[in-house]
Amino acid sequence: xxxxxxxxxxxxxxxxxxxxxxxxxxxxxxxxxxxxxxxxxxxxxxxxxxxxxxxxxxxxxxxxxxxxxxxxxxxxxxxxxxxxxxxxxxxxxxxxxxxxxxxxxxxxxxxxxxxxxxxxxxxxxxxxxxxxxxxxxxxxxxxxxxxxxxxxxxxxxxxxxxxxxxxxxxxxxxxxxxxxxxxxxxx
Numbered sequence: 001x002x003x004x005x006x007x008x009x010x011x012x013x014x015x016x017x018x019x020x021x022x023x024x025x026x027x028x029x030x031x032x033x034x035x036x037x038x039x040x041x042x043x044x045x046x047x048x049x050x051x052x053x054x055x056x057x058x059x060x061x062x063x064x065x066x067x068x069x070x071x072x073x074x075x076x077x078x079x080x081x082x083x084x085x086x087x088x089x090x091x092x093x094x095x096x097x098x099x100x101x102x103x104x105x106x107x108x109x110x111x112x113x114x115x116x117x118x119x120x121x122x123x124x125x126x127x128x129x130x131x132x133x134x135x136x137x138x139x140x141x142x143x144x145x146x147x148x149x150x151x152x153x154x155x156x157x158x159x160x161x162x163x164x165x166x167x168x169x170x171x172x173x174x175x176x177x178x179x180x181x182x183x184x185x186x187x
Contacts, residue, residue, distance in 0.1 A: 046109065067079045
């Protein structure tokens with residue numbers, strides 16, 4: 001009986017609730033739950049862009065092929081650049097800085113593409129290095145978050161274990177010593 005109540009009340013898999021007839025259980029999308037996007041999505045999209053360029057695709061075709069798999073801000077920059085380059089626009093205008101800057105490497109990619117267009121250097125190698133830098137930044141951010149978590153968890157642990165240590169470790173020793181001191185002073 002308790003197991004049945006626990007299965008009904010406890011948050012469990014959606015399939016169990018559907019099997020026992022509780023109807024459809026709605027799961028909030030990731031954007032509503034506050035889950036952040038993949039920190040390596042920009043690096044992955046930049047790798048795809050670099051591979052397309054290395055394979056010999058034009059910059060416009062490579063940007064258009066990469067845009068669907070890129071994060072939102074980077075995708076907008078790639079689509080805009082691909083459309084303008086396909087229409088024959090100047091690369092400086094096509095890769096102009098985005099109006100709303102996102103922190104996904106779109107600014108750095110636009111600067112790199114403008115510099116590559118003006119100097120004639122290969123864009124693929126620069127994009128590969130930009131992807132590697134993006135991966136390193138994501139790794140550093142993850143390490144910083146882990147270090148912050150370890151510092152923040154020390155407070156509650158200290159508040160729980162310090163009183164227990166005092167009550168179970170120090171108080172019996174002090175009580176035992178106090179009993180010996182008072183018994184020797186009285187005698």
